[in-house]
Amino acid sequence: MFGSKKINKTISDLDSYLDSLDECILVYKDGIKNYLEGNSAEFTDNLKSITSLRDNAIEMRRTIENDLVTHALIADQRVEIMQLLERMDKINNMLYKNLCQYEIEIPFFPAEMNVDFLKLVEIAGLSLEGIIQATRDYFKSPRFVSERIHRIYFFEKEVSKLAQAMKRHVFHDMENFKLSQKFHLRYFTLHVEELAEEAVKVADHLAIMVIKQNR
Secondary structure, eight states: OOOHHHHHHHHHHHHHHHHHHHHHHHHHHHHHHHHTTTTTHHHHHHHHHHHHHHHHHHHHHHHHHHHHHHTTTTTTTTTHHHHHHHHHHHHHHHHHHHHHHHHHHHHOOOHHHHHHHHHHHHHHHHHHHHHHHHHHHHHHHHGGGHHHHHHHHHHHHHHHHHHHHHHHHHHHHHTTTHHHHHHHHHHHHHHHHHHHHHHHHHHHHHHHHHHHOOO
């Protein structure tokens, strides 16, 4: 797409950054599964992994941004790419913080909610994985970006519908739960919703980048 050694090196670095974010998503999903199943040792390993991935991603982002500025690369799209990295970094940090909250607050999930909660996390994960693929496509196969974005919007809507149903069940049907416990479950459900919502914001940004690219 761009045809310069320095630019191609930066895009390769961006690809590595996306690999790291993709791994972060996988660790996040596995961490929640291990927490719900009571696998404390594996959950602790997940926390260590996601911390390392978050820290490495920060360094990779700084390297990419430094190269974009220092070597004056992709001048007509540099600002948009740096803004994209900033949004990606926010998702990376959200994944890290959200998983850490399980260790800090130790929320209680009744067994009856585990299946739906894991499904919610999985669908949100699909929206985030869509962002990664859409970003790769932007640099390598731009014609596929619109299709990827459409799927991200779809998954975000599915997350919202399932989350609303879960919260309604918690507040309407779980009579033996304290109100404080219900608020806690809503809080952690909201964390997952926010990830899908952030994916949509990145999708919107990519859509604008595609429009500018095609002018």
